Amino acid sequence: MSSDTLRPTRLWQTPTVVWAALMAATITTTWILSKDTFAATVGTVCTLALAGWKVRLVVLDFMELRHAPWPLRIAFEAWSVGVPAMICGFYLAPW
Numbered sequence: 132m133s134s135d136t137l138r139p140t141r142l143w144q145t146p147t148v149v150w151a152a153l154m155a156a157t158i159t160t161t162w163i164l165s166k167d168t169f170a171a172t173v174g175t176v177c178t179l180a181l182a183g184w185k186v187r188l189v190v191l192d193f194m195e196l197r198h199a200p201w202p203l204r205i206a207f208e209a210w211s212v213g214v215p216a217m218i219c220g221f222y223l224a225p226w
Contacts, residue, residue, distance in 0.1 A: 156184065
């Protein structure tokens, strides 16, 4: 008996729920944030934040990094927050 069969699964980790969350984020960035509802700066920052969150979901749930060794997971979590934050920082910089 493998250890995966003994581990309780949470609803959030099911592929269908993760896929639905990814689709909702895509609809948000495509139909809501890209229109003139918000200022361009707000739309860009929110789109980048949602992109980082979507990358995190794909890698953790579909590439199974959720059960990876902690150093690898910490490096990825830092990357998924750091890269969108850095891009937003460059975008918002008053050059």
